[in-house]
Amino acid sequence: MPLSTGASVARGARNATARVSRSALICPQCLRTGPLDARIRTAYAVQPRALYHSTRRRDSAWAAAVSVAGNIVSNAITRAKGDMPTIDPLRIVAKEMKFLTGNIRKLLGSGHPSLDRAAKYYTQAEGKHVRPLIVLLMSRATSLCPKAPQRQQATLQASAAIDTSLSPLSILSDYNPSAANAQAEAETADVDILPSQRRLAEITELIHTASLLHDDVIDHSESRRGAPSANLEFGNKMAVLAGDFLLGRASVALARLRHAEVIELLATVIANLVEGEFMQLKNTARDEENPRWSEDTLTYYLQKTYLKTASLISKSCRAAALLGGADAQTVEAAYLYGKNLGLAFQLVDDMLDYTRSGQELGKPAGADLELGLATAPLLFAWKTMPELGALVGRKFEREGDVARARDLVMQSDGIQQTRALAEDYADQAIQAISGFPDSEAKDGLIEMAVKTLQRQK
Numbered sequence: 196m197p198l199s200t201g202a203s204v205a206r207g208a209r210n211a212t213a214r215v216s217r218s219a220l221i222c223p224q225c226l227r228t229g230p231l232d233a234r235i236r237t238a239y240a241v242q243p244r245a246l247y248h249s250t251r252r253r254d255s256a257w258a259a260a261v262s263v264a265g266n267i268v269s270n271a272i273t274r275a276k277g278d279m280p281t282i283d284p285l286r287i288v289a290k291e292m293k294f295l296t297g298n299i300r301k302l303l304g305s306g307h308p309s310l311d312r313a314a315k316y317y318t319q320a321e322g323k324h325v326r327p328l329i330v331l332l333m334s335r336a337t338s339l340c341p342k343a344p345q346r347q348q349a350t351l352q353a354s355a356a357i358d359t360s361l362s363p364l365s366i367l368s369d370y371n372p373s374a375a376n377a378q379a380e381a382e383t384a385d386v387d388i389l390p391s392q393r394r395l396a397e398i399t400e401l402i403h404t405a406s407l408l409h410d411d412v413i414d415h416s417e418s419r420r421g422a423p424s425a426n427l428e429f430g431n432k433m434a435v436l437a438g439d440f441l442l443g444r445a446s447v448a449l450a451r452l453r454h455a456e457v458i459e460l461l462a463t464v465i466a467n468l469v470e471g472e473f474m475q476l477k478n479t480a481r482d483e484e485n486p487r488w489s490e491d492t493l494t495y496y497l498q499k500t501y502l503k504t505a506s507l508i509s510k511s512c513r514a515a516a517l518l519g520g521a522d523a524q525t526v527e528a529a530y531l532y533g534k535n536l537g538l539a540f541q542l543v544d545d546m547l548d549y550t551r552s553g554q555e556l557g558k559p560a561g562a563d564l565e566l567g568l569a570t571a572p573l574l575f576a577w578k579t580m581p582e583l584g585a586l587v588g589r590k591f592e593r594e595g596d597v598a599r600a601r602d603l604v605m606q607s608d609g610i611q612q613t614r615a616l617a618e619d620y621a622d623q624a625i626q627a628i629s630g631f632p633d634s635e636a637k638d639g640l641i642e643m644a645v646k647t648l649q650r651q652k
Contacts, residue, residue, distance in 0.1 A: 284639035284646070288331040291388060291396070295327055299397050302444050304373025313429045313437035314444075317404050320420035326403050326508060327396035329536070329643060333515040333529055334392035335636035336628065340516075340525040350520040353391035353454040361450065369447065387636075391452050391518045398461060399511040401445035406468050406507075408438030413472070414566055457517055460510040471502030478569040484588045488577045496574055497538065504544075505537025528627050532640065535624035540647050542617035545570035546610055549601065551651060564597045571616070573600060576609035614648075621648055 285292060300318050305311040358374070360367060410416070411424040412431045418424055426434040442465060449461050479486045480495045501509075512533030516526040548563045549572050563570050567590030569577070577583040580603050591597050604610065621644040631637045 282635075282638045282642045284328060284332055284642050287635045287639040288328065288335065288388070291331045291393060292324065292328060295324060295397065295400070298393075299400055301373045302371075302397060302401065302448060303441065304371040305440070306370045306372060309429075309433070310437065310440060313425060313433050314440050316425050316428065316437070317407060317419065320422050322420060324400060325540075325643075326399045326511065329508060329533065329640070330392065330396040330399050330511050330515050331388060332636050332639045332643065333512045333532070334388045334396075334519060336631050336634055336640055337516045337519050337521045337525055337529060338387045338636075339632040339634055340519075341522045342520045343522040346517065346520045349454050349456075350389070350391075350518060353452045353457070353518050354389045356453075357390055357394045357448070357451050359451065361453075389518060391454070392515055394448060394452065395457070395461075395511060395514055395518060398445050398448050399507065401441050401448070402461070402464060402468075402507060405438040405441035405445065408434050408441065410472075412438075414562070416562075452518070454518060457514040460514050460517075464507045464510050467502040467506040471499050471504075471506070474499040474502065475568065478567070478587050478590065486584050486588050488574075488581065488584065492577075493574055496569075496571065500538055500541045501534070504541040505534050508537035508540070509533035525631075528630065531627035532624045535620045535627065536644055536647060539617045539620035539624065539644070542571050542613050542620065543647060543650060546572055546613045546617070547650075547652065549604060549610055561597070561601065564591050564600055567591055571613040572604050572609035574609070575612035576604045576607035580607060618648060621645070 296318055300315050303311075303314045303318070305314060407419065408425050411419060412426045412434050415426075416424045417427050424434075425437060429437070446462070446465075449458050452458065474495070479492050486492070509530050510533070513526055513530035516529040521529070545563065548561060548570065564573075569587045573583065573587070577587065583600060583603055586596050586600050589596070591600055624644045625641050628637060628640055
């Protein structure tokens with residue numbers, strides 16, 4: 196899926212700026228109508244946005260676009276006359292989230308004790324569960340949106356028997372000792388969220404957790420969520436097999452939703468994750484030894500970011516709307532929200548790798564450069580510091596390369612540029628759902644976009 200750069204980004208940024216100008220006429224106490232939440236603190240701006248880009252750096256459509264994007268949030272903050280109340284997205288779907296981990300563990304039961312322990316290992320630590328939270332919020336928010344009559348039958352089928360196998364159990368040979376009471380908590384669930392949408396949230400977390408198991412092996416990680424990584428605890432082979440097992444159980448649960456389009460969406464997410472990982476093996480499309488900066492480099496990075504991070508969020512949001520029987524416009528809006536939020540999320544993640552310590556992140560800081568990865572802060576710095584090209588080409592392998600690259604990034608405005616672009620994507624996510632009926636769930640989705648920019652780990 197191509198992502199906008201160059202002139203198309205410039206057009207989008209100008210449109211976003213126009214939206215900000217119009218929003219200045221609206222009461223700042225109204226959460227739902229602002230282009231970006233005024234709760235993004237002025238302290239979040241390390242320096243005035245006007246200083247992010249000198250005149251010399253505005254020699255391309257991309258630089259001009261990012262310059263405009265960098266002013267979006269600061270304009271909203273400056274024009275806001277008062278603060279807005281804080282909304283807790285977790286509270287809005289608290290009943291659903293309360294049973295999330297327990298339900299996931301029931302899906303992962305295995306008759307083999309060692310596999311059972313490894314498969315459930317990352318469910319023991321208290322994760323953020325961002326992706327299932329977004330799915331549940333989107334499910335509630337779209338429940339109030341117009342419906343597509345032709346989707347009603349698929350919607351009913353998807354929620355009718357999510358724990359019923361399609362083939363005889365004797366043929367499946369898939370013994371799960373944890374599945375006996377899988378529906379015990381169903382009676383406490385929110386009526387605005389269908390059983391199929393709850394299961395979708397669990398599937399989304401399963402796919403994400405499987406990707407963490409595989410990524411930690413690939414990256415030789417030693418910690419995850421403040422504890423030893425699964426590959427360190429069980430070994431690489433067991434960690435890989437556990438990740439495969441999670442994907443297998445996720446696929447079974449997905450098939451039992453009996454909704455062909457949703458199955459297609461989430462199945463392609465798994466393929467996207469692998470494709471994104473392959474793209475990440477190179478910092479540039481041609482993987483030259485001594486590359487020069489170009490906007491194509493940023494395009495390559497954004498496409499990789501979509502595949503590795505935004506694909507799961509965007510397609511699960513779209514699937515949530517489909518499972519609720521929403522009309523085509525709502526389904527597309529849900530997808531755009533997830534795509535833009537996912538891109539903003541990863542941009543912030545890349546920025547934090549330069550600005551936060553390992554203790555604060557719960558995982559090693561500065562890991563991207565150690566792994567030879569050129570992420571957004573470095574790519575922005577590279578444009579004005581050509582010497583980074585040689586380091587990028589050899590993937591920071593020589594002694595001193597990592598420290599030198601980090602110093603150059605910190606001397607540049609790469610981090611500020613990354614933040615500005617993340618803010619633009621967050622604004623686009625909020626704009627995507629602006630047509631949804633007012634609700635707490637919609638407020639929660641807006642708050643998720645804001646919290647994505649504010650997060651520190």
